[in-house]
Amino acid sequence: MTTVAIVGSGISGLSTAVSLAEKGIRSVVLSPFPSERSQSVMAAGGINAVDEHDPLDSIEAHIEDTLSGGRYLAGYDAVKGLCSAAPGIIAQLERAGTVFTRNAQGGIDRRAFGGQRYKRTCYSGTATGKQIVSALVMACRRYEALGLIERRQWSDFHSALIKDGHCYGILVFDESTRELYPLYADAVVMAAGGQNALFGKTTGSTVCDGYAAGRLFMQGADLKNLEFIQYHPTTLETPQKKMLVSEAARGEGGRLFYEKAGRRIYFMEERYGDKGNLMPRDVISREMAGISEQVYLDVSFLGKDIIEHRLPEVQELCRKYRGIDITEEPIPVTPSVHFFMGGLAVDLNHETNIRELFAVGECASIYHGANRLGGNSLLAALYSGHTAAEAIAGRSYTGTHPDLTAYVSSEQEKLSQSFASESRFPVMYIRDLLAEHMQKQLGIVREKETLLDGIRDIEFYLDSVDRIHYDSSVLAYFNYSLKGLLVLAKATLLCAEARRESRGAHNRSDYPEEDPQMNCATIISYEDGAYRIHYDREGRYEH
Numbered sequence: 001m002t003t004v005a006i007v008g009s010g011i012s013g014l015s016t017a018v019s020l021a022e023k024g025i026r027s028v029v030l031s032p033f034p035s036e037r038s039q040s041v042m043a044a045g046g047i048n049a050v051d052e053h054d055p056l057d058s059i060e061a062h063i064e065d066t067l068s069g070g071r072y073l074a075g076y077d078a079v080k081g082l083c084s085a086a087p088g089i090i091a092q093l094e095r096a097g098t099v100f101t102r103n104a105q106g107g108i109d110r111r112a113f114g115g116q117r118y119k120r121t122c123y124s125g126t127a128t129g130k131q132i133v134s135a136l137v138m139a140c141r142r143y144e145a146l147g148l149i150e151r152r153q154w155s156d157f158h159s160a161l162i163k164d165g166h167c168y169g170i171l172v173f174d175e176s177t178r179e180l181y182p183l184y185a186d187a188v189v190m191a192a193g194g195q196n197a198l199f200g201k202t203t204g205s206t207v208c209d210g211y212a213a214g215r216l217f218m219q220g221a222d223l224k225n226l227e228f229i230q231y232h233p234t235t236l237e238t239p240q241k242k243m244l245v246s247e248a249a250r251g252e253g254g255r256l257f258y259e260k261a262g263r264r265i266y267f268m269e270e271r272y273g274d275k276g277n278l279m280p281r282d283v284i285s286r287e288m289a290g291i292s293e294q295v296y297l298d299v300s301f302l303g304k305d306i307i308e309h310r311l312p313e314v315q316e317l318c319r320k321y322r323g324i325d326i327t328e329e330p331i332p333v334t335p336s337v338h339f340f341m342g343g344l345a346v347d348l349n350h351e352t353n354i355r356e357l358f359a360v361g362e363c364a365s366i367y368h369g370a371n372r373l374g375g376n377s378l379l380a381a382l383y384s385g386h387t388a389a390e391a392i393a394g395r396s397y398t399g400t401h402p403d404l405t406a407y408v409s410s411e412q413e414k415l416s417q418s419f420a421s422e423s424r425f426p427v428m429y430i431r432d433l434l435a436e437h438m439q440k441q442l443g444i445v446r447e448k449e450t451l452l453d454g455i456r457d458i459e460f461y462l463d464s465v466d467r468i469h470y471d472s473s474v475l476a477y478f479n480y481s482l483k484g485l486l487v488l489a490k491a492t493l494l495c496a497e498a499r500r501e502s503r504g505a506h507n508r509s510d511y512p513e514e515d516p517q518m519n520c521a522t523i524i525s526y527e528d529g530a531y532r533i534h535y536d537r538e539g540r541y542e543h
Helices: 011-022 059-069 076-096 128-145 211-218 267-272 281-289 304-310 312-322 376-393 405-418 427-441 448-465 476-480 482-498
Strands: 003-007 026-030 149-152 155-163 166-174 179-184 187-190 229-237 242-244 255-260 263-265 295-298 331-340 343-345 357-359 521-527 530-536
Touching: 003 011, 003 166, 011 026, 011 128, 011 149, 011 376, 026 155, 059 076, 076 128, 076 376, 128 149, 128 376, 155 179, 155 211, 155 405, 166 187, 166 405, 166 476, 179 405, 187 211, 187 376, 211 343, 211 482, 211 521, 229 281, 229 312, 242 331, 255 267, 267 281, 281 331, 304 312, 357 376, 405 476, 427 448, 427 476, 427 482, 448 482, 476 482, 482 521, 482 530
Parallel strands: 003 026, 003 187, 026 149, 187 357
Antiparallel strands: 155 166, 166 179, 229 242, 229 331, 255 263, 255 295, 295 331, 521 530
16 A cells, blocks of 8 residues: 655645545654644634635626736646635535635635735635644544554654665654654655744744755755745734734724834825725735834724624734723734745655655745735645545555665764753754854844855854754754754845845845846755855746
8 A cells, every 4th residue: 555654734735634644645754743733733814715606796806906916927727726626625615624714694704915906815714724723633533543644652753864866764853762763654644834943933833944845954855935935914923923803804894003102103005095905915015114113003993893803813812912992992013923935845746856745834945925915824734635645546656666765874873962962052052053143134124245155154054063963951852853944044044135026925126126037936046065156937836
């Protein structure tokens, strides 16, 4: 029987596993925590899909909004597949038990989201991700009983088992035994999420740290569009992290403003008209970055009844973390790192340039171009899982693999050495410094000198990373993952410096305009410590 290893148990990983099981293919799903603790649970606002009964909206409009929002860096064929599949995915989610908010006619209600001409975002209050995860976990459990899905928790990705450009499985770190073991598989699907730990305090989970992408990059996998990092314009600052104030608040009519000389300035409406508060996220974040005063989001005028019934999670998080009653007072908001359009470069089957190594969800770069539309992330997570499963199911596998014992033994020896002694510079200290540098040098607006400073900072750490005796008091994963994070950080800064234009979520103060010659994806590869950037002008990956 074909066996597939899936790294990550959020929506994209579960979608892949369930889709494979439906075809009689066995998978092993590995993650450090249960699915109920995945970042997918935090997805609040909704999932995009055209309502077939809407006389104005259409699949073609969804495709155009997605391409336009991403400043035409995503491939048409990829986006067409995503948007065309959306109505069927919603129907499938309903059959699986996802409870969507209904309208007065009994159909699925849809709300407005940024960058879209029509209301096409289906939602479950402001807990859409939680609802979808619950439905997928129940489906997963049914297939577990049939022996088609195995879930292994407290398991961390270490590296892929690759030989001659072909992936034969993964090397897994078992947190309970503190040892590595090989998991051979006919195909590997990475569903490891974005790169939050590179930036520290973000709206996402730092369990999604980017290490998997960094390690696979070092093993020969191409990365794409790393410079495009979405800042969500409305987050609430807390001592622990940036709490997402869902775009649903603006979709329901919330208004952004700042105060000057005792007067409220509704800056997005003044600049962009009635739909100013629902402009794409990169546009709003860029406008906010140019304002010196505190920006607020006001929903109080909607009334207590609407807030309590349609924005209950927003109401609760503001009350719980900042003591703010949003029925009476505005919410102080600030932009924060939220989503990574860049990641592992994949083709239409979600396969990387390494054979039988696939990537899905946020760790794959394909649908969002230079900026993702709200509501498209959950859609992409589900669709990418289905797509990878279809590709795997359409192939024949022999179940054989080369002898990689020497590689496994070598990596286990390196891991054992990391337990040997304590460092003068604990690994967590270096990770915190890395996050400070990245927040400073890859902000909403960038410029050449700051980016070059960042590259030099990362090179300083990389120069010593192989000589550090790591901190044995922390989980070994944090020790062995450090180099992968640093390599990924350098690759991101290099891509940002090389793209000398402003497009979508990548804004250069020294190159403030879009360059028509740069209407192409950035591809970066790694070989023997050398980074090589080129531009995919032929659309090799998306068409």
